[in-house]
Structure formats: structure tokens, C-alpha cells
Amino acid sequence: MDFFERIRDGWDKHRKPAHEDDFDYAWTMAIDLDICTGCGACVTACQAENNLPIVGEEEFARGREIKWIRIERYWEGEFPDAKLSFIPMMCQHCDAAPCETVCPVSATYHNQDGLNTQIYNRCIGTRACAVYCPYEVRYFNYTSHHWEEPLDQQLNPDVTVREKGVMEKCTFCIQRIRQAKDRAKDDGRRRIRDGEVQPACVQSCPAQAMTFGDRKDTQSRVAKMINNPRAYRVLDELNTSPSVIYLKKVDADAP
Amino acid sequence: MSPVPIEGVEEVLGKKFSVIKRFTFVGAVCGGMLGFALAAGTAVLYLHPTGGRPIITIPPFLIIAYELTILFGILATVLGFFLSARLPMIKERVYVPATAVDKFAVTVACDSQPHFQQAAKILSTAGAGEVSQLEEEA
């Protein structure tokens, strides 16, 4: 009897959808499009922090560039009323991520911080996740890249260098989160303080358009940003429930 | 023995019963349960929350179960066939190669000479092309 009870409990437990409440943290990024100037500092910051390869001109021309965060640009109108808006696009760390379910080897899954993680050395390179991702922020290593001497001396020792045939993407600088956690543990704190950890892109943003934090902590800056009336999520209709919140651009021309 | 299956011969010789369908059924059922157990078990033992779905996700696991149902069904059927058809042939049995071409043969097990004569008579009157005696080692 006891056996069946265990089965039933297990069943109930595992039938419950994986939910934000189960996470230790719910890392969230808020990006204010009203002040994003599209300068590209975040792109370089990410490249430096996460050992993104320099693919070279012809690989770039073939569309094999690897930019975990990219600036998308959208025009409205024609001269003289042309308007240009930028939107930084990186892995949205969806809570209902299509990429996770499709990986046959569980190389990508949702970790306890609500992060959409990518396990490089588990990846077999079916590239299905990249197809399933509606934001197209997963980048594939079409070949092994190398760094000209002595550029390799810059490589960040906290982040691996990916080999050919592996999918990679934004991690919200998980290595920094990891360090922050250790630090919190050393200081005998249970949780990371708000603002204590910043991904490279957020850290570098000259206009401070980006904010990073834990939305489970209602006092955090990012939690406030979510309450901002301008907050929205890109392609929300796809119900991927991203963890990246964008704040609408303000159109001053309108009355 | 015949080069082609002969419809209705069972009726005459009257042994219609076969265990194959049971093999198939049992195999399929086992396969189905095993399939679901495999999928669900894996999910529970190696917890990887994905896409905000529950750990045990019914629809995909049913597909796995479905495939394994068929797989085991097939294997069981094949097994059942070999067992019930007494194949593969372990020890030598009487065999008339011509039957693999265009001859039809009837084997009658006789334990003594008189019996053989008797059988031969019956067969030849039935219009057998040829009757011959084959010794079978015990």
C-alpha cells in the first residue's frame, strides 16, 4: 500500500508545472527602450566577458557571427520623418522556453535560478533549439574558432571556450551570479543583495538602460521596473513568458 | 509439405489453435507500459525542468509508449512464430527438397514395416506420384 501511496505522491508532485515559485531566484532583466541609444557597448562587453569568438570577415558574411546580445534596429517612415529605434536582443530566459523541450539530450534546461541554461559539453548539435527559439538568440559554433596570439591572453578564465558543433547563448553571465552566491555564502547571507550582481552588458550600459535583478525580491529595482506602466515583453503572444522585460519607447510627438 | 501455403489444410487436419496472438498481445501491452515507465522514470530520476512543463508530461510520453507498444508487439510476434512453428530446426527432420519447388508431400509417421505398407497403399490409391520410406533417426 505504502508503495502505491509513494507513487501517487510522486505523481502529484511531478504533475505540477515547473513554476517560478520553485526557483531560488527569478533573474530578470529590464531594458528601457526609451533611453537605449544603440551604442553597442553591451555587445562588446558581452564579447569580452564571455569569450565570444572573432569569426572573421568571410564567416561573418556567411551569417555565422556569434553575438549573445545583438542590437536590432527598426525604421519607421521615410525621410524626413524617418524614425529609428533600437532593441537589444539576447536570450530571453523564457520560463516556458520552447528550446528546452526540444533538446533530445537535455543539454538545455531551466535551472533553479529560473535561468535557461546551456550545457555545452552535453550538446550534440542538433540545432533544434535554435529553430524553436522565436527570438533567434541561440548561436551555433559552425567551426572551432581560435584567437591570434596574444589575443588569447584576454580570455576570461571563468568561462569556457566552446568547440565546433556546440550551441551557445546568453547566460545572464551565470559565472558572475555564481560568484555572487559564493560571496553571499561567505558573508553568511542567504540571498544575493539587489544590485550585487550585474551581467557584463548591464554593467557597461552607458545610458543605464538596462537593469538586472531578482524579481522575486519585490523591493529590487527590477521588480519596480516590471510594475512600470511601460513594461512589456517581446512576442508575448507566443506565451514563452520571457524573463527580459522591455520598457516602451515614449513617443513625444504624440499629444 | 508444400511449396505454397494451402488454404483449408488446417480444417482437414484440424489443428487451428495458435499461441501467436497471445504473444503479440502480451508483448504489446508490456511494451506500452514499459514505454511510459521508461519516459516517466527517466524524467523523475533525472529532474530537468524544461519549458515550464510538468516533470511527467503525458502527451509526449504517450507517444513514446505508443512506439514501444508496437516495437514489443512485433518482437513478441516474431518470437511467438518461431516457437509455435518449431523453428529454428534443432535436429534433422525429414525433408523433401522437391517440395520447395513444385511437389506436394504428405509425411506419415510409421513405427513398423506393416504400417508403412498400409500407408503406402492408401497414398498410392489417393494418387500419389511416389511413395518412399524415409528413416528418421530417433
Next chain:
Amino acid sequence: MPPEEQSLVYADVNRDVVRSLLVTGPRYYVALYTALGVTVLCFFFPWFYQLFYGIGAAGMNHPNVWGTYLSSFIFWIGLSHSGTLLSCVLHLTNSPWRKAMYRSAEAMTLFSLMVAGVMVFVHVGRPWFLHWALPYPNQMEMWPNFRSPLLFDVMAIATYLTGSIMFIYMGSIPDFAAVRDRTTGWRRHFYVLMSMGWRGTDREWHRLGLAYTFLAVLIIPLAVSVHSIVSWDFAMSIVPALHQTIFAPYFVVGAIYSGTAGIVTVMFLLRKYMDFGQYITTVHFDNLGKLLLALSLMWTYINLIEIFTAWYSGSSAELEALTYKLFGYYGALYWEMILFCALAPLLLISTRFRTSFVPMLILSIAINIGMYTERFLIVATSLSRQYLPDAWGFYVPSAVEVSILLGSLAMFTTLFLLFVKLIPSISIYEVKETLATPSNKTGSDAWQPSH
């Protein structure tokens, strides 16, 4: 019954089939070695280069991360349908014209499945770790993710492969036995092994019949599920133009369609080069032609529906994807596909066309070209036009990809050529069933009782 078969008696069947196995002209070897050479040259060399360089050797990019390797995979899976599937259906509806052709049809299934499997290795980024997709106890404390459509594939194809092998094997046990008595040397040993001492007793026949029917019953839903699952690799994504409920039937019909066309091609070749003129007759081509016609109509209908739903959805993403497919860079290919797979098959309405061999051959090849195009377009166009216009891309296959596609064709040919020399490519006993039972005067007088 066409006249020439009247003259056939049981013995001829054995003779012909055995000859097809034993008597081998130089033409055969030329064909075999060419196929083999092409396989090595066009398939394995480029593949090794790709293993060394990375998938970058192919033309894929961001966002077009899937390319011809995957479309080849679908194509081969598709071709594999109708081999076994058809033979099952026809077996259950026991239509006599099946009997002469089903063996080679099933062989086609088998080999195209194998080639499809190989394409998976070519497709993934790190094939040396592909075994991680199989559920087996390991020290990584990681098992595959059974929620993934790709894993459905793994299971489905594994099952389908096993099923087909079993089916074709059981079907040919009696023939192995028949051939066993006609051969000598290593062949004899081989067939002794394969026939497992089949004697042809009524018991054996009876059991075989039963089991064979059960298998057929099991394999039909399997085959349907296999290609549905393949379609779900796409349909379960939210990529515009792929995320469609019609995809499963679309793929299944397409698969049977191309598979049947494939059979026509194979039949023609067997007939021509193995002198099976008396066995494979206009009857078969006629029936296959009718089947093709029906399938082509279904296929066309589904295509129309696909366009309609995309248009009716009114969603910008769907519409863009559709427009790009119809009139974009690959627009020409789309219309080529329509011509080959929707319009040309309408010729099959005329019996004269169906019963004339060469036109049927040309048509069947055209259909398969069209079907390959369809698979290619599915992969190449929809990924280029997804939700974020700024991330729209463009994809052209590289030389490596094209060469590997040719190589895979050669690989299939090689396998098939080996098959026709090892396994009776026509079911002896079932053909006999269609003949008049010989009287005991005629026929061979070989009486060698054996122990």
C-alpha cells in the same frame, strides 16, 4: 492475367529467381563498383572533411541552422514509406498483384531507412556524441529528454527499422529455404542459416501466415506514426509556416507518395536488368499508377490547404513566410515542385500512360525530385523568415552538402545492388500462389529424399 504468365510453372519461378541470385553479368559489377566509388567519393570524403572542420562546411548559418541534411533525412524517411506500408496494406486486402513486387519494395524501405539514419549523423554538430540520445545507463547521470520530438524520432525510427527487418525476413524464410537447395558453397551456408530449417510443413505455413498478418497489422499504424513524428520535429516548433496541425498528414501523404514513386522506379529497373519481365508486368505499373494519381491529388489538396490557412491566419509572420516560399528567392523551386508533383501526375488518368513503362519511370523520378524540393523548401524557406525581421536570413547549400546528397543516393544504390544478389528479390512462394497448381506428371522429377 497478362498472357505471358500462363506459360510459367512453379519450376520456372525457382529457376528464374535463383538465376537472378547466381548468374551475375559484368554490368552488375560495373554498376556496383561505380555506386560504391561514388559513395566513398561523394559521401564519405566530404563528410570526413566536415567532421574535421565542423558543420560550417555546409552552407547553414544564423538563423538558417537547418539545411539540406535534414531535408535529405526527411526525404529518405519518406521514401522508406509505402515499401513496407504498401506491402502490408496490400497483404491485408490480399491483392494478388502485390506479390511480385513487395519484396523489393520492402528492401527499399529498409535501405532508405538506413540512409536516413546516416543522414542524422551527418546532420548533427557532434555525431561522436549521438549515442547520448539513446536511453542507456551511464555515468553522466544524464538520460535523454523524452519530451523532445527529436527523441520521438529516435524511438519511432528504431522501431520502424526493426519492424521492417522482421517483416521482410519472415516473408522470405520459405524462399531462403527454396534457394538453399539450389545453391552451394558459402551461399548454401548463408541460406541454411537464414532459412532456419524451413521445411514447408502445413504447420509452418499456417504459423507464418498468422504471424505475417499480425506484423502487417502492427506495421501499418507504425509507419503512419513514424512520418507524423518526423513532421512534428517541425510542427511542434513555433516557427511560422512550420507550426501547423496539417503537417502530420501532409508528411505522411507526401511520404507514401514519394515512396510509391520510388517503387515504380525500382520496379522498372528490376524488370529491365533482372529479366523479371514475366513477373513485373503492366498490371503492377497500372495499379501503382492509380495509387500515385490518388496520392498526388491528396498531396495537392493539402498544399492548397496550407496556403489557405497561412493566408487566412492574417498573421504577418505566416504571410511573410508564405510569400517568401512562393515568390521569394526559392520561388522558382516551389513552382517546379508544383509542376512535378501536382500537375504532371495528372497524366496518370490515361491507362495508356500508366501501362507504358518509360513514361512511368520518368514521371516517378520527376515526382521524387519534386518531393525532395518540397522537403528542401520546408527547411530552407521558413527558417529564413521568422518573427524578428531584423534577424531574417538567407541560406544556400554548399558544395559539400550537394555532394553528400549525391553520395547518399549512391549509398542507397549500393545497398540495393547487394540486396538483389543475396535475397530473392521476388517472393517465390507467393508468386507460385498466383499460378496454376501443377499436376504430378509435369515438373521436375528430382526426388532426392534427404535427412
Next chain:
Amino acid sequence: MANIDRRDFLKLVGAGSVGAGSGFMLAESIKHPVEYLIPAVIPPEDFSPGIVTWYNSVCGMCSAGCGISVRTREGRAKKIEGNPAHPVNQGRLCALGQAGLQVLYNPDRLTAPARRTHPRDSAALGEANWEQITWEEGLTTVAQRLNELREGGQSDSICLLSEGVRGHLASLFELFIAQLGSDRLLHYDFSHPHSLYAANQRFFGEQVLPYYDVKNTRYLLSFGADYLGSWISPVHHSLGFGHSRQGQSGFRGQFVQIEPRMSISGAAADQWIAAKPGTEGFLALGIAHHIVSSGHYRGADRADWAKSLQNYSTGRVAEQTGVPADTIAQLADAFMGNRPSLAIGGGGAGSHSNGVDTLIAVNALNYLAGNIGKAGGLAFNPIPVAYPTAAILPHARQANYRKMLALAEDARRGKIQVLLLSGTNPVFSLPAAAKFQEALTAIPLVVSLSSFMDETTAMADLILPSHTYLESWGDDFPEPGVGFSTGSVSQPVVSPLYNTRATGDIILALAHKLNLSETMPWPDMKDYLKAGWREIYRRGPGQESFESFWIALVRAGVWGEKTRRESTGFVPDKQVVRNIGVTPPQFSGDSEAYPFILHPYLSIGLHDGRGANLPWMQELPDPLTSVVYGSWVELNPATAERLGFAEGDLVKVESPYGSITVPVYLYRALRPEVIAIPIGQGHSEYGRYAKDRGSNPIQILAPQMDTTGNLAWSATRVRLVATGEKVALVKTGGTSRQLGREIIQTTTSSAAYNAQDSGRIPLREV
């Protein structure tokens, strides 16, 4: 050994973000967490593995003077981030600044002193004919030559041409040249805002840059100044921009950009107005006219203004500029309506034949709106107490185009015997019309102190390669300051990679060889620096011993003064007001033969070309076009259609002074009669990543100067000639239309922003 890792660093973020003011900021920086910061006086060899060490220093990638913190592990620099304690960038850093690592670790650095083997005018230039020498050899060669000249009374034929340097390196140059008895010390930067200095000189009577308080402004009118991309101090302006837009409670700052080609400032602006190139000044005066005539301005000198502005009625200006009259009026009203407002000018607008007039007009606007000395307006920085004695104001030595021509002329006349080059690359960043390269060949001894084989270094006879800024000691006094003056010290973050020396050390070594030791006694740059800061320490509010001050300073990397300049009610000189006016712009090239106006602009990543050898910058998609690796010419789609050009068509851009061939890119926000080309590519040397890539628009610029003699680099007319060839532009962008998919959503109600909810890090009060 004391170390800082991220944990302490982030504490520093906290500490750093507390207010400024000398003792205060310093004290803050010295507080507990900061004590982990250690300078590189401990050689990187005895690092402890796995321990991260942060060194604070100064960014050397442009002249903004941001403070940086370099993350090092195992003695290697891993990442550059902004120094949170630094008032200019407050922990933020632009793409180019972060790519500084690739300057340090660039595979194409000059690794040892070298001497040219073949005569310079020989066809083959570049590495092919260089032979390595020892430092001793190199220095002696130079010293001997210098000595001869000095003995021979030809001191004046010694010239030191450097990039714009500030702080103690500048003063060291001064000292050195003075000691040699020469007065030929020139700084050359292509992007140096000469006309702005001139305008301020004329209008405010002082030749400095004021501090533009973007952060607190409610309404910013920018005349051609790409303040978010490349103008003066982009990072600081970006901080201000972000804060004014969404960080202020009570208002959302509005930004208007007036320029013929939309820059990223234009893209960020609420209103982008494409006035005819060169007529920005008219527009400014038109606005001023409306301000005065409509009674917005009630100053005592109202009459004078009215008088001098009478020719600039909105109607007339409208036809001169192509901006509708009511738009001008609207701008004027808004400018006066949302005060503190701010008008800035520069970039393209400042580099026309009438650039100085334009910028004076812009200053006039600030005066009329009463923005001078106000928070949210522009404030003048005090002359820093801490300024190095020998150095004078940073602008003084800056060579404008006229001066460079003079230098070239003297060179041709043989008046220049020795030319010491440091960091600058005039062969690349001067128009071909200046014939600078040819002038160099006339100089008997050209010595380059560069770290890279750039075009100018390729012309040298002797290369004494210098450290990169990440390997050397130095300091900087950002110009403009941030309302108060601030200084920052840069220090080596890694031990030198190659057999190179710091520029300062090279100069001092030469000085010693020339027996100038009594006046320049310091063994190396670091000692000189310490000596200089000892002075500052003495002058400043000293608290502890100098040593502790020094250590704290080097740890913090930044030093500030409380001294602010009280805004005295500034009134422009009557004469100035009377002479206010803008002359019509002149363009070289006849408008028939050369129908288009060339608008070169500083690229975000490559700046004036210095970033072209950094792979990260080459692979950074241009923010506006997403093009990488190479240059392009931007055409208005209408223009392109008229000429039958499509994207990727190679066209020959011909000016009266030369031509370059570049692929076409269709750019929507560009005046039809203007074509734009980014500056930065087109190097013929400068390492594998830059060499033979793209084209350099500076080369075809006309030698058009404004009244004060600086290059009017947006006043060249060009024509386009089809070549028939076509290339594929390398870019990331697919289709840049949203197709109604609401990817970027906009809200129309201007009340939608909510300062309370936007939890942005508050900017430090500066």
C-alpha cells in the same frame, strides 16, 4: 597581500557612487573596501593564482578621459570596466573603451625598436625593410642628432608631434621641448573640436570647453553634435541623457537633433531635423530671433540682440535652412518653455566654413535662455588647482589644419630636422591635399614612438615603440571636467608584453642622454608623476602623509576637487553681440560638377580610425547600418533610385581632390543632396585587421578651412560614378521593418514614464 575581487569591487560601486568633492571623493575611495585595491607596484609576477585583482586606471582610447577598472588574473588583463568612482563615466564604458584590451594584446604590436634599412622614399614601405636595434642604439641615435641640432643652434628644427595628451605627459613634453630650446610642440587629433574652442573664445572670452549638464537639462538642442556617439565625452553624455529622460522625477527630458544625417544621437532624439548642411547657424539664429522677437528674452541688451538678429527672421531662415518656419518657432518656444534647456553644437555643424559662427550662435542661444552657469545648462570648470605646473591648457598646443599645413611647409623647406611622433597618425587623418606624407619624406630624421605600425610610423626612420596605456604610468585631467575639476591616475595593469617603453620614459631617457638631468632629474615617468602629484598634494587639502595619499590615489584611480566655479552673471561683450551672424557656408567643388555634399562622420567603433586594428571593433555592427568589416557610402533611397544605385553597388566617390571606391548603402535618414561616409577604415598599414579594408573619406576632403584655420571637413562636394561592380555588404541586419509585429512598442502618453518606478541607479551629484 591585499587583493580586491569582485566582491570588494562591488562594494566600491557602493562606495564610489557617493558624492564628489575632493577630500570627500578621495576619502570615500580610501574607505575600508577600497583598501583592497592595490596598484601594480607589486609586479604581476607574484599574483596569487585564481585571485582577481582590479586596477583602476584611465582609458586611453579617446580624449574623454573616462576612468577604468581593469580586471586581471594571473597577471593578465581580462576585462575593462568603468571605474565606478570616476565622475566622468561612473562605472560605465563605451565599446571602444572596452576594446582597449585588444590594443594591449594586439597581435600586430611593435615589439622592439627598429631602424629603417632602405631610404624612406623607396617604393617599399612597411615592415619589409626594418631591422631590429637595441634601445641603447635607438636612443643614442636620436640623442646625438638632437644634441647636434641644439649645439648648432638649430633647436627650432626639432618638432614633437603627439596625439592630444593631458596631464603630466603633456607637461613632460612641454618641459622637454622647452629644454631643447624649441617651440615646436604640436598635438594633433582629427576629432579635436577646434571651432568650439574658437567660438567659446569669441563669445565667452575663454578658450575652454564648458561642462554641459545634460543630466539636469529638460530640453536639449543639438546642432550636429553627436553627443551620444563621438562628441567630446559620449559616455558621460549618455549617462546624462538616460537620467534626464527617465531618471528625473517630474519631467522627461526632450532631445532635438539637428543634422543632415541621423547619428545615434539623432536616433535617440525626440525630434530629428535635417537642416541643409552648413546652415545650422542660421537655424540657431532664427530660433534666437524668435526668442527675442516673441519676447521670451527680457535681458537688458535686448535691443542689441534684436538689432543684430534682424536679418534672421524665421521666414528667411526657413528658406535658407529648409526647416519650416513654424518648426523654428516651435523649437524656440520649447527651448524657452522647458528650462533649464541646453544648446550644444559641434561635429558636422562645427566643421563648415562658417563653423565658428554657427557655434557662437549656439552659445548665444544658451545665453538668451539663461542656461549659463545653471544646473541643466552649461557651467565653466574652474582652472584646477591640481593642474601640473608646467602644462598649460590642453587646447593650447592642439594643431588645427592651418598649423599642420605650416608644419608640412616647413618640413618641405627643410626647417624640420627631427620629428618625434607620438601616438598620432596624421598621414591617415589629414586630407591627401595636405601632402603630409610627402612632407615627411623631406625630414631627415623621423622618429615614431607609436605602439603600432600605422601609416605615419611606416614613414619613420626610427621606431622606438611605446607601451600601450595599459602598461604605462600617467594621469589625466578630463577636459571638460564635470563641473568641478577632476584628475585621475593611470597605472600599469600588466607587466609589459614586449621590449617597449612608456612614452614618458623614452622622453626622460632622451633627456638624460642630452644631459638635461638637472632640469629633468626624474629617472622615469612614475617618479615624475609622483613628483608632480606631490605638488598637488601640497596644494590640495592634505590629510595624511604623501605616501598614503599616493597609495590611496592610485588605488582609487581618481581624484577630485571640491572647487566649483560660481556662476557670475555672464553678459557677452557688446561687440560680440553686435557681430553675431552667420556667413553662408562655402563648399569646395562646383555644385554642377559635384552635386553631392560629403558628410564624413566618426564611426562609433573605430572613432577616427584608431579602432580599426581591434577585431572586436571590426566585428561590432555599426549601430545605424549594422555593417561590419569595411566602409560604405550612405545614400538617401530617393537619390539612389534616381541614380539607379542599389545596396552593394560599388561607386566611385570623386571630390576635386581625389576619389575612393565604396559600396552603396541605402540610408533613410539622410538629406537627398548629402552622402555620408564613416571615418575609420581605409588603412594601408596598421595591422592585419585594419590593413587594406574599406576606404578613408578623409583622404578626399578638400583643404577647406574656416576663418580660424581648422579643417571644414564637412564642406566638400563630391560626385558619384558607377563602377558597375557589386559587392555584398557584410552586415547583420535583415529587414529593418517591424511589419506591425510590435517588437518595439511605443507609448504615446508622455506621462507614461514614472521616475519612482524606474529603479535606475541614481547618478552621482556632479
